[in-house]
Each structure stands twice: as C-alpha cells, then as structure tokens.
Amino acid sequence: MSIKAGASRPILYLAAAAVTVLLMIMLYAAMGGLGWGAPKKVSGESYRLGTIVRITVYGDDTEKLNNALDLSMKEIERLENLLSVNIPSSDISLVNRASGEYPVKVSEETAVLLERALEWSERTGGAFDPTVGKVVKLWGIGTEGAAIPDPERLKEAVKLTDFKKTSVAHEGNGTFVRTAKGQRIDLGGIAKGYVTDKVRALLIEEGIRSGLIDLGGNIAVFGNSPRPGKWKIGLQHPFMRRGEYFGIVEVSDVSVVTSGPYERYFESGGAKYHHIFDPLTGYPAQSDLASVTIISEDSTDADALSTAIFVMGFEKGISLLHELKNIEAVLVAKKTEGTIVYVTKGLSENFILKAPDMKKEPAVQ
Amino acid sequence: MGMKRGDRAMLRILIVILMASCVVWGIRFLTKAPDVLNAEIIQDGKLLRRVLLKKGDPAGEFAVEYKGGRNVLKTEDGKIAVIASDCPDKDCVKRGWLQRPGDSAVCLPNRLVIRISGKTEVDGVTW
Numbered sequence: 001m002s003i004k005a006g007a008s009r010p011i012l013y014l015a016a017a018a019v020t021v022l023l024m025i026m027l028y029a030a031m032g033g034l035g036w037g038a039p040k041k042v043s044g045e046s047y048r049l050g051t052i053v054r055i056t057v058y059g060d061d062t063e064k065l066n067n068a069l070d071l072s073m074k075e076i077e078r079l080e081n082l083l084s085v086n087i088p089s090s091d092i093s094l095v096n097r098a099s100g101e102y103p104v105k106v107s108e109e110t111a112v113l114l115e116r117a118l119e120w121s122e123r124t125g126g127a128f129d130p131t132v133g134k135v136v137k138l139w140g141i142g143t144e145g146a147a148i149p150d151p152e153r154l155k156e157a158v159k160l161t162d163f164k165k166t167s168v169a170h171e172g173n174g175t176f177v178r179t180a181k182g183q184r185i186d187l188g189g190i191a192k193g194y195v196t197d198k199v200r201a202l203l204i205e206e207g208i209r210s211g212l213i214d215l216g217g218n219i220a221v222f223g224n225s226p227r228p229g230k231w232k233i234g235l236q237h238p239f240m241r242r243g244e245y246f247g248i249v250e251v252s253d254v255s256v257v258t259s260g261p262y263e264r265y266f267e268s269g270g271a272k273y274h275h276i277f278d279p280l281t282g283y284p285a286q287s288d289l290a291s292v293t294i295i296s297e298d299s300t301d302a303d304a305l306s307t308a309i310f311v312m313g314f315e316k317g318i319s320l321l322h323e324l325k326n327i328e329a330v331l332v333a334k335k336t337e338g339t340i341v342y343v344t345k346g347l348s349e350n351f352i353l354k355a356p357d358m359k360k361e362p363a364v365q
Numbered sequence: 366m367g368m369k370r371g372d373r374a375m376l377r378i379l380i381v382i383l384m385a386s387c388v389v390w391g392i393r394f395l396t397k398a399p400d401v402l403n404a405e406i407i408q409d410g411k412l413l414r415r416v417l418l419k420k421g422d423p424a425g426e427f428a429v430e431y432k433g434g435r436n437v438l439k440t441e442d443g444k445i446a447v448i449a450s451d452c453p454d455k456d457c458v459k460r461g462w463l464q465r466p467g468d469s470a471v472c473l474p475n476r477l478v479i480r481i482s483g484k485t486e487v488d489g490v491t492w
Contacts, residue, residue: 016375023382027389045410047476144453217492225488236492241460243468245490258491293491 039210041226044069048076049084049192050142051216057203058210058226068206072199072213079198082110083191085133085184091177092185096133100181103169111168111175113194113300117187120304121163124320128308129279132161133184138282141275146266148273149282158282160184192218193303196255200299217263220255220299230350237355238262238290238332239339246355247330247341255299259306260291260332278311285311290339292317293330295347301327318342318363331363404445404463406438407478418443418464418481434475445479447472 042065043056055072057065082091091110098104106114117130134157138149149157165180179185187194192215199213200220210223212231225231233256234245249256261274261284278285292310294302305327309317314333321329321344328347333340342363343351353360402418408431424441426448436457437449444464447457450472457472457479466483 012372013375016379020379020382023379023386027382027386045407045478047409047473050473052471052473052478212489214489217490219489219491221488227488231489232487234487234490236490242456242471242492243460243490245487248487256491260492263492 039226040065042066042069044073046073046076048073048080049195049215050086051192053216054214055199055203056212056214057208058223059208064207068203068208071206072202075199075202076195076215079109079191079195082107083113083187083194085186085188092187095177095179096184099179099183103176103178105174106177108175109198111170111177113187113190114166114177114185115168116194116300117190117304118163118166118168120190120301120308124305124308124312126163126279127311127316128189128304129161129163130185130187130190131163131166131179131183132277132279133186134160134182135277135279135282136186136188136275137184139273139275139277141266141273142264146273148268154282156182158280161279161282189307190300190304192216193255193257193299193301196220196299196303218255218257218299218303221251222253225252235293235330236260236262236291246332246353246358248352248354249293249295249330249347250350250352251295254295254297255302256293256295257299257302257306258291258293259310261285261287261310262291276307276310287311288313288333289317290332290334292332295328295330297326305329314342321363329363332358400443402443402464402466403482404440405478405480405482407480409476416440416445418445429475429477431475431477434472436472436475436477438479445481446470447477447479450475 039058039060040062041056041058042062046053053076055069057068059065081087084090085092087093091106095104120128138154138157140146160182165183167178169176196213196215196218200222203211213220219233221231230250230252233249233251235247236258237244237246238260259276261276265272265274274284276285287310289310292306294306296302314331317331328344330351331342333342339358341353341358341360343360344363400420404416404418406413406429418440420443422442426437426439429436429438435451436447439446439448444462446462447470450457452472452474457470460470463470463479463481466481467485469478469480471478
C-alpha cells in the first residue's frame with residue numbers, strides 16, 4: 001500500500017459520506033414533492049341545500065376517510081329533509097302548512113336550530129328573522145319565477161315577518177312549533193351553518209383529524225392544514241367574478257362565512273335585486289356594505305351573523321360586533337373615498353389584503 | 366488503483382442512491398410539465414373526464430349532457446370555458462375563461478363543475 005493512497009482514503013470516505021448525505025436529502029425532498037409520506041386526501045362533492053357541497057378530509061386510512069365522507073353526505077341529506085323549505089315533508093314545511101292552526105311536533109334538531117334563529121332575531125333587533133319566508137317566496141330569487149312582487153302582497157308578507165309570533169315549546173311528549181296564521185319559516189340564512197357544525201362534529205366523532213367543509217361557500221376547517229402553517233381561506237371579491245378573492249384569512253378550527261348581494265340576484269329594468277332581504281321592508285337590504293365575513297368557531301352563529309350584519313349596515317354592524325365575544329369579522333364598505341376593508345382586532349394579523357384597489361382599516365367605532 | 370472490499374461496498378451504496386434519486390427526480394420532471402393544465406369535468410360529484418390544456422392549443426368544443434340539461438364547453442390556448450348552457454342563471458357561462466389552478470365554474474342545475482387542478486394559494490374561497 002502506497003503512502004499516497006493511505007493518506008487520501010479518509011478524505012475519500014469523507015467525500016463519499018458527504019455526497020451520500022446530500023443525495024439522501026435530495027431524494028427526500030423529491031419524494032416530499034411527489035406527495036409520499038404526506039397524509040392522504042379524500043374529497044367528495046354533492047348537490048344539497050340548493051348548492052354544491054364539498055368535503056375534503058385528510059388522514060392515513062383511505063377507507064376510513066371514504067367512510068366518513070359517505071356518512072357526512074348522508075347526514076347532510078337527513079338534515080336537509082328536516083330543514084328545507086323546499087321539501088314538502090320537512091319539519092319546516094309541516095310547520096308552514098299548519099301556520100295559525102295547530103302546533104307541530106318537530107325533531108329535536110329542527111327545534112334547536114329554530115330556537116337559535118329566534119335568539120339571533122332577538123339579538124339583532126329583527127335584522128335576522130327566520131319568519132321572512134313569505135317575503136322570500138314572493139320574490140322567488142334563485143327560481144325561474146323571480147320578479148318584483150306586487151306591493152300590496154309584499155306589505156302583507158312584511159306584516160307576517162315577525163319572529164315574536166313564532167314559538168318553540170318543549171312538552172313532555174316532544175317539542176312543538178307554533179306560528180301565526182300565514183307565517184312562513186325559512187331557515188335559509190342559518191341552516192347551512194348548522195349543517196356545517198353537525199358535519200364537523202360527525203367527522204371528529206369518526207376520528208378524522210383534519211378537513212375542510214364547504215357548503216356553497218360556507219366554510220369550516222378543523223385540525224391541521226395540509227400546507228405548512230394555518231388554513232388559508234380566500235374571501236370572495238364582491239365586484240369580481242366567483243373565485244376571485246380580495247383577501248385571505250389564515251385560520252384554524254373555525255368557520256368562515258361570507259354574505260353579499262352578489263351571491264344570488266336577478267335583474268329587472270336595469271336594476272339588480274339580491275337575495276338578502278331587510279325583514280322590516282321586504283325589499284333587498286339597502287346596505288352600505290358590499291360583503292360581510294364572519295369568523296367564528298360556530299358556523300351557525302357565523303351564518304346568521306353574516307346575514308344580519310349585512311342587513312344592519314356598517315355602523316350598527318360594527319357596534320354589534322363589539323358586544324360579541326370570540327367573533328371576528330371582515331367588512332367591505334363602499335365609502336366615498338373608495339372601498340374600505342374593516343378588520344376586527346383579533347383577526348388583524350391573520351388577514352392579508354390582496355386587492356390593490358381596496359384599503360384596510362381596523363374595525364373601530 | 367486497487368479497491369478494497371469496503372470501497373466497493375461504499376461505491377455500490379452510492380450508485381443505488383444515485384439511481385434512486387434519478388428515478389424520483391425523473392418522475393417529478395415528467396409529471397410536472399409547468400405549461401400544461403389539467404381541467405377536471407365533474408358531473409354530480411363524479412369525475413367525467415380530464416382535459417389537458419396547453420398553451421397554443423387550437424380551439425375545440427364539446428358538450429356535456431345531464432338529464433336533459435346541456436352545457437357546451439370550449440377549450441383554446443390553455444384555457445377552458447362554458448360557452449353555452451340551458452340553465453336559467455347562466456352563472457357558469459358568466460364565469461368566463463378558466464386558466465389558473467383552482468379556477469372553477471359551477472352549473473348547479475346541471476350538476477356540473479369544471480375545475481383546474483393543481484396547487485393553489487388558498488384551501489377554499491368563502492362567498
């Protein structure tokens with residue numbers, strides 16, 4: 001053995017070791033990019049509650065994920081069959097058909113949701129009102145018969161819109177709902193949130209550690225995001241096409257719900273008539289807000305509140321938000337100086353403004 | 366230069382790792398193709414077909430039917446759009462061209478979703 005070769009051997013080994021480590025790091029990085037070792041993702045879509053439902057769950061066991069997804073879709077169908085105003089055999093339809101006549105026995109879930117809807121009605125001074133059904137039906141927005149209603153008939157419908165005339169009574173033999181004659185309950189402003197909460201509870205019960213539930217734009221996330229850091233949810237730009245967002249919220253274990261007039265409307269005589277009604281006038285709410293996003297652990301609350309605050313407008317909306325705990329919000333307001341995005345204090349650091357034509361300000365009175 | 370047993374073993378390990386790296390990187394390179402987009406046509410929750418969208422592609426059209434409903438889709442130059450629908454709102458047509466990962470058009474009455482797959486900046490959009 002020559003001296004030269006002996007001297008270079010340790011260096012050779014060192015170099016070889018270095019190259020090996022480097023290659024292994026590269027191999028690992030490349031595998032990560034291919035998605036190996038990352039949690040498996042299963043998602044499903046269906047058409048429920050008058051919209052598109054999309055659920056995505058993450059985990060290691062594909063069979064378990066698929067099973068949980070199936071159960072979720074079935075749960076949504078079951079709840080829709082209780083709560084939908086468009087299904088003749090639903091609890092809500094039974095209540096509406098019996099209005100002013102007799103109290104109707106409903107399922108515990110229908111009762112719970114209606115009670116929560118009535119609580120929010122009280123809390124928002126009627127800006128949110130589940131008895132607005134007659135008004136909603138007269139306008140028919142989202143159906144082929146959408147039209148401006150006859151003023152006399154609309155007046156009648158507004159008179160019937162009064163949450164104080166609807167009551168839920170817990171009796172020994174069940175829970176009963178009583179409404180005033182001609183009243184029509186419509187849970188369209190809160191049901192999606194409630195169903196979202198129920199699905200999230202079911203998925204967690206099934207042992208699913210993380211996922212995203214999207215009920216026609218009502219979103220809830222739970223567990224770890226599939227990307228590094230928190231979940232990123234875009235907020236629909238009120239003046240741009242569907243899917244374009246003006247900002248992003250970075251969140252975990254919350255629901256994010258947005259309400260805006262752009263969601264659903266029809267045009268007549270050059271004017272747009274949208275689907276968020278002011279229960280006091282029976283007309284689409286003349287709000288100074290372009291959209292309202294509520295971030296709350298509870299999706300039922302977020303759903304009702306996003307509708308209510310849109311109807312209340314900026315001033316009243318902000319003061320209600322200040323009274324509420326654990327609720328964050330992003331309000332887009334049309335001001336003379338341009339479009340301003342108001343973000344509540346607790347969310348400020350987790351909101352990223354993307355639209356160059358908007359200005360961000362803290363939501364203070 | 367004469368090789369010892371240890372050297373040869375080390376060389377073998379190195380070659381195996383090198384080859385594994387080449388294979389993995391090769392797969393990555395082949396599947397990446399940055400200027401090709403993948404559009405998923407999903408009907409009633411089921412993947413109907415995938416359409417590859419490449420820059421410079423000539424215009425093409427095809428129809429998707431669902432229980433008497435009909436949407437006409439057009440592809441061109443790396444983009445896809447719904448250009449005709451028999452639904453009342455025509456939301457899907459108003460959506461216009463889809464050309465980035467995450468872009469989607471939905472036709473609720475015909476239970477049709479067209480979505481461009483791929484990595485997006487957000488996990489979802491609330492509306």
